[in-house]
Amino acid sequence: MRIVVQRCKSAAVTVNGETVGAIGSGLLLLVGVTHEDTEKDAQWLADKLVGLRIFEDDQGKMNLSVADTGGEVLSVSQFTLYSDCRTGKRPSFMAAARPELAEPLYETFNAMLRAKGLRVETGRFGAMMDVSLVNWGPVTLIVDSRGK
Template sequence: MKVVLQRSKQASVSVNGEIKGQIESGLVLLVGVTHDDTEKDAVWLADKIVNLRIFEDETGKLNESLLDRGGSILSISQFTLYGDCKKGRRPNFMQAAGGEQAIVLYEQFNGLLREKGVCVETGVFGAMMDVSLVNDGPVTLILDSKQ
C-alpha cells in the first residue's frame, strides 16, 4: 500500500458538488492499493501514520503525533498512486489492485485508524472526487508498506 500524507489545517472531499467528508486539523491521506497488499500492510501503515511525530510541540519541533494532537483524518482512495509513467505518455495502472480487492483493504485500513481512536472521514470509493485542503507547513510524506 502507498499513502501520500499531507498535514492539513482543513480539508474536504465532494462528489457532484456534495460534501462527503470534511475535517479540521489533521491529515489528508491519498491511499493506493496494489495486488499483493494484505491486511498486514494496512496494519503497519495505520500504526505508522497515527504515531508519526509530524506536529510541532511547544518548542516548534516535530515531536507530536496525530494521537497526541487529537486530529482527524480525511482518507481518499487513490488508485493512480500505482500509475507507471516510464513508457509513453499515458500512465499504466496495471499495478493498481482491482476495485473489489482494493475497497476491502481500503475499508480495513480506515477501520484500523478508527480503532486507534481517530475520527476518519472518507470520500466515495471509485468516484470522481474534488478534494480541497489547506496544507499545513506544508508537510507532505510518502509512505509505502513495502519499503
C-alpha cells in the same frame, strides 16, 4: 499500500457538489492499493500513521502525532498512486489493485485507524472526487508498506 500523507489545517472531499467528508486540523491521506497488499500492510500503515510525529510541539519541533494533537483524518482512495509513467505519454495503472481487492482493504485500513481512536472521514471509493485542503507547512510525505 502507498499513502501520500499531507498535514493539513483543513480538508474536504466532494462528489457531484456534495461534501462527503471534511476535517479540521489533521491528516489528509491519499491511499493506494496494489495487488500484493494484505491486511498486514494495512495494519503496518495504520500503526505507522497514528504515531507519525509530524506536528509541532511547544518548541516548534515535529514531536507530536495526529493522536497527540486530537487531529482528524480524511482518507481518500487514490488508485493513481500506482501509475507507471516510464514509457509513452499515457500512464499505465496495471499495478493498482482491482476494486474488488482495493476497496475492502481500504475500508479495513480506515477501520484500523478508527479503532486507534482517530476520527476518520472518507471520500467515496471509485467516485470522481474533488479534494481540497489547506496544507499546513507544507508537510507532505510518502509512506509505503513495501519499505517496512
